[in-house]
Amino acid sequence: MSSTVPGPLRFGLLGAARIGPDALLTPAKSHSEVVVDAVACRDPARGIKYAKTHGIRRHYTGPGCYQQLLDDSEIDVVYIALPNALHFEWTMRALEAGKHVLVEKPIADAAHEARQIFALAKKKGLVVLEAIHFTQYTASARFHPATQRVKAIIDSGELGNVKSIVAEFAVPSILSSLFFLKDDIRFRYDLGGGCTMDMGVYPLAAIRYLTGSESTAPKVRTATALGQPATTRIDRGMHAAFEFPSSVTGETYADFAMPGWGPFGLIPRMPKLSVKVALEGGDIEYYNYPLAGSYHWIKVKPRKVRARTEKAYKHPDGTGDASWTTYRYQLEAFVDKVRGRTPQYWTDPQTTVLQMELECLRVSGRATRLQSYEQVANAFDVDCHFEF
Ligand SMILES: NC(=O)C1=CN([C@@H]2O[C@H](COP(=O)(O)OP(=O)(O)OC[C@H]3O[C@@H](n4cnc5c(N)ncnc54)[C@H](OP(=O)(O)O)[C@@H]3O)[C@@H](O)[C@H]2O)C=CC1
Numbered sequence: 344m345s346s347t348v349p350g351p352l353r354f355g356l357l358g359a360a361r362i363g364p365d366a367l368l369t370p371a372k373s374h375s376e377v378v379v380d381a382v383a384c385r386d387p388a389r390g391i392k393y394a395k396t397h398g399i400r401r402h403y404t405g406p407g408c409y410q411q412l413l414d415d416s417e418i419d420v421v422y423i424a425l426p427n428a429l430h431f432e433w434t435m436r437a438l439e440a441g442k443h444v445l446v447e448k449p450i451a452d453a454a455h456e457a458r459q460i461f462a463l464a465k466k467k468g469l470v471v472l473e474a475i476h477f478t479q480y481t482a483s484a485r486f487h488p489a490t491q492r493v494k495a496i497i498d499s500g501e502l503g504n505v506k507s508i509v510a511e512f513a514v515p516s517i518l519s520s521l522f523f524l525k526d527d528i529r530f531r532y533d534l535g536g537g538c539t540m541d542m543g544v545y546p547l548a549a550i551r552y553l554t555g556s557e558s559t560a561p562k563v564r565t566a567t568a569l570g571q572p573a574t575t576r577i578d579r580g581m582h583a584a585f586e587f588p589s590s591v592t593g594e595t596y597a598d599f600a601m602p603g604w605g606p607f608g609l610i611p612r613m614p615k616l617s618v619k620v621a622l623e624g625g626d627i628e629y630y631n632y633p634l635a636g637s638y639h640w641i642k643v644k645p646r647k648v649r650a651r652t653e654k655a656y657k658h659p660d661g662t663g664d665a666s667w668t669t670y671r672y673q674l675e676a677f678v679d680k681v682r683g684r685t686p687q688y689w690t691d692p693q694t695t696v697l698q699m700e701l702e703c704l705r706v707s708g709r710a711t712r713l714q715s716y717e718q719v720a721n722a723f724d725v726d727c728h729f730e731f
């Protein structure tokens with residue numbers, strides 16, 4: 344069912360989250376069909392300040408504020424930027440309330456929850472999108488032109504078949520405190536924390552998309568959760584190895600606080616933000632794929648031929664805008680879908696569900712509602728290691 348609401352779609356935010364401005368509030372300013380009309384925040388003072396700072400007309404605060412926003416008949420779409428463990432519950436509640444939903448990644452804690460979400464959305468005729476903004480996985484579902492360009496180079500056959508692909512997203516430990524709060528939701532097991540469900544979502548989505556294996560899950564060879572004090576019960580980082588059809592191998596690495604190297608690990612590492620693809624006839628490196636809209640480069644290195652560097656901030660057919668972030672491209676597609684138009688890029692539910700299957704394989708205990716990494720390892724036929 345497409346939205347027949349006249350005028351702009353009225354968005355409501357569940358949570359006065361830090362990501363709100365980047366993911367929705369700023370992109371909404373350049374979209375004529377979007378108005379962010381209300382925010383719900385448990386803390387009255389913070390909610391009022393957030394609404395004022397971002398020019399949001401209305402706010403709901405205090406206990407019960409999230410449901411009050413869902414019950415608001417003037418809201419058409421809900422953007423959910425709550426801690427991961429709350430995504431499933433509030434997405435289901437929003438759908439029950441008849442709202443379209445843009446929900447932050449990961450869409451839920453487990454694949455069976457993602458299936459329930461899409462089943463309810465279908466029943467209600469509503470749109471749900473997991474906000475993995477830099478790209479999505481189906482051939483027709485790429486939100487940022489740069490990611491689309493890398494896939495086009497691979498698919499062109501210029502460098503032959505893909506042999507292996509490695510995607511990394513890791514913050515050096517010395518920079519960690521700049522990105523994450525001391526009491527960050529990412530470090531809370533009870534809130535669905537852990538690196539795999541947070542930063543780990545990106546490299547996994549990247550290798551699935553770029554190898555064109557969105558409709559079948561690759562085989563997980565190994566999954567190594569990296570150290571965090573056992574008391575927190577979350578993974579600080581995750582390294583995983585995959586095998587795709589045609590023997591293409593893949594690796595992902597994500598880390599909240601990548602240790603240094605050398606004597607006592609004192610020499611800091613650089614942030615890791617690239618996807619590297621090795622093909623029969625050369626290599627491609629795509630730098631800053633998680634935030635390609637801010638800055639990126641694509642280095643194409645054919646064997647025996649001079650390397651070239653490309654950038655792509657607009658689609659080849661001229662659509663989009665060079666100033667658009669990955670989030671803005673995502674919003675464009677989401678609104679088109681809600682309005683019943685054909686978005687230039689979209690993700691079918693099955694690809695989102697499959698991503699959840701893989702995250703669960705690789706993730707901290709929370710993801711599968713199991714109690715320990717050992718149980719995760721036993722629950723799936725995978726070589727899981729836990730290095731603490
Ligand atoms: N797509 C992207 O690029 C990014 C996505 N994200 C995703 O967005 C979500 C929010 O992340 P982020 O903005 O960094 O997080 P914040 O901690 O800034 O926001 C989380 C929000 O959750 C609400 N909340 C509800 N219950 C709790 C609870 N028990 N403890 C803490 N907070 C609670 C708070 O709402 P209230 O205002 O009511 O207090 C708060 O505003 C996560 O799912 C994360 O994965 C994050 C960063 C980037």
Ligand SMILES: O=C1OC[C@@H](O)[C@H](O)[C@H]1O
Nearest residue numbers: 448522529541542545633
């Ligand atoms: O989605 C995200 O993107 C950027 C990361 O730094 C962050 O932890 C994550 O939530």
